[in-house]
Amino acid sequence: MGAIFTSPGRTVGAGVVLLIIILVLIGAVTGQWTKIDHAWATFAMRWLHVISGVLWIGLLWYLNFVQVPTMPSIPVENRSAISKFIAPNVLFYFRYGALATVITGLLLAWMQGYILNALMLQKGFVMIGIGMWMALIMAFNVWFIIWPNQQKILGLVPATDEQKAAAAKPALYASRFNTMFSIGMLYCMVAQQNMPV
Numbered sequence: 001m002g003a004i005f006t007s008p009g010r011t012v013g014a015g016v017v018l019l020i021i022i023l024v025l026i027g028a029v030t031g032q033w034t035k036i037d038h039a040w041a042t043f044a045m046r047w048l049h050v051i052s053g054v055l056w057i058g059l060l061w062y063l064n065f066v067q068v069p070t071m072p073s074i075p076v077e078n079r080s081a082i083s084k085f086i087a088p089n090v091l092f093y094f095r096y097g098a099l100a101t102v103i104t105g106l107l108l109a110w111m112q113g114y115i116l117n118a119l120m121l122q123k124g125f126v127m128i129g130i131g132m133w134m135a136l137i138m139a140f141n142v143w144f145i146i147w148p149n150q151q152k153i154l155g156l157v158p159a160t161d162e163q164k165a166a167a168a169k170p171a172l173y174a175s176r177f178n179t180m181f182s183i184g185m186l187y188c189m190v191a192q193q194n195m196p197v
Helices: 002-006 008-030 038-073 076-111 115-119 126-153 161-194
Strands: none
Touching (some): 038 161, 076 115, 076 126, 115 126
């Protein structure tokens, strides 16, 4: 049992296995085995979208409310542990969480037949459309502003001290912008199902 918890990958794998067991048990008890049809596939895509979004926004809030504000209070000689080991790992999951959230969200909208209506902000799809556009802007910031600047700051790409210092402000502002946007984006995503058509 202890081996399951030795890595995040094994833990997530165990979570998926547990989910399958739960689904099989519910199917056996109720006599209604889950069919792999469009409704089930849509539900599965929504679940993947939510899981990806929790990873992305969770790390966004961790960076903005925990890591970045705490860095100045960490003794200088200990900061390299964050910048060399923790931050690159966080940023890996952060950017791929953003990518997975966008891809699964677009696939979900396509599977449900409203992707163009939402992206064009047509009547009945304005709320989800605004949420989608906000998420796309946030993902753009992650990949094309935050990540390139963080690579310089963390020394993952060659950069002078001046370039590292210059990279700090755009990375911070884009991250804070995303934190601000995340509040409205999450509201729009959740509220859509309660909006009148």
